[in-house]
Amino acid sequence: MPESERFDVVVVGGGNAALCAALSAREGGVSVLVLERAPKSAAGGNTSFTGGGMRVPFRGLDELLELMPELSEEDRESTDFGEYTEEMFFDDLARVTNYRADPDLAELLITRAFDTLKWMTTKGVHFIPSYGRQAFKIGGKQKFWGGSPLEVSGGGLGLVESLTKAVTGDGVEVRYGTRAVELIRTGKAVSGVVVEDENDRYEIMASAVILGAGGFQANAEWRTRYLGPGWDLAKVRGTRYNTGDGIQMALDVGAMPWGHWSGCHAVSWDLNAPSFGDIRVGHGFNKHHYHLGVMLNADGQRFVDEGADIRNFTYAKYGRRVLEQPGQFAWQIFDSKVADLLQRDYYRIREVTRVTSDTLEGLVAKLEGVDPVRAMATLTAFNDAVQTDAPFDPTIKDGRATTGLDLPKSNWAQRIDQGPFEAFAVTCGVTFTFGGLKVTTDGRVVDVEERPIPGLFACGELVGGLFYFNYPGGSGLTWGAVMGRAAGRSAASAAADPQSQLAASQNLNRR
């Protein structure tokens, strides 16, 4: 056991937010240690499981090129990237969170996103167009449809690899298989952390601790306690290591619980996916293209407006709707008209629960657990209700809707009538939880009196207050990077000048 170890800054977690925080703290010239609960082979948290999509505002191709300088001439010419302004990002975030997103955190995310992604490129992260996931080829041209055309080269694993390389290259140790279990305090200030590894329990002292240890979605007991009955039955899409440790440690020293504790990000996820994420398949269990067809439950009924909005703005809330169905499952039904539009790395993988038939009746007969008579009646009524006056266009909200149904489909409604037909079985996959800690915009964790707790900082999934009910796709990684960078900077200055953080704490208290 290392005796009386001491670092200026200790970062708890090894995902995107924590690694960005570590890099940012190092820029302040202080010593930094990263603690990663997972063994090296499973490191990187939820971040590793992502496709690496990052939402960022941009005004046209010229700005995007600052983030993707290597984009080929051919790609520039054959792609319509559109634009996604800060105003559009504000509108989307406000709308999908039912206008509850904390305005200060929202402003921080949106106004710092571009600059932060640029900063990430200086740390070795490469961005590429997200053709497979966020664009459709229309008339020979790739057209992005969801305001989020960027992903990290190599996906989530590539992101963790690049950031880890940058961190270790900066002289930071990443200590794997080491779980932070308790914060140490000197007076009211956090002055270190108690950790456990396979063999030992010991203390590491620090001038500042940054918590980047994720939400509590991998903890079935907390899910049931906070999200509600039935959530114990959800599958966890990502890491098994985010069990709420960071949140608990902070609450234990008086931190303020904040945000949507009964809310989470949850999606349609392959019915037979394992209980926790499988890094070999990663996000491949996603089934996000319900907007191109319909979803039926065990009673043979539709239960959501599959075309209510661009799917980047519905997918994260529809997992909850699937969980609410009898047996916690649904079938997504498509005909051959959209077969080529189904995302290959979600719908054409080996680990997929899929049935096919040349006829709709034949398909319905194969939908395990579904009432076939009612399913057929639902599909017939749906087909009869499809209006054909607006042309089908998957790159915009095309207004091609049904009429006369109690539950409409508001966009992309097409008759399901052209074989072969296929169906995919889904359940609810929980991604991350929305509730967590309250922080200032420079990443200081505040107590229940809203005073910053000296020495304590946080970033990423375990921060509450930004996401409520729903989430704009691709925001989680951007949020982790923005807040991680801010928390790292603040922690480094606090470590370099401990008096300043006491003063900051007192000033904020006098606001």
Ligand SMILES: Cc1cc2nc3c(=O)[nH]c(=O)nc-3n(C[C@H](O)[C@H](O)[C@H](O)COP(=O)(O)OP(=O)(O)OC[C@H]3O[C@@H](n4cnc5c(N)ncnc54)[C@H](O)[C@@H]3O)c2cc1C
């Ligand atoms: C399948 C999937 C696909 C996704 N796709 C996208 C996407 O394309 N774009 C996007 O923006 N978001 C996506 N997300 C959401 C995204 O993963 C999260 O928003 C983001 O990665 C959270 O980053 P984080 O650093 O806060 O948490 P994480 O990356 O989960 O990191 C938390 C870290 O804390 C460690 N830890 C936990 N407890 C302790 C402890 N006690 N001591 C030490 N370490 C601890 C964990 O091991 C882990 O390393 C996806 C998520 C999943 C699961």
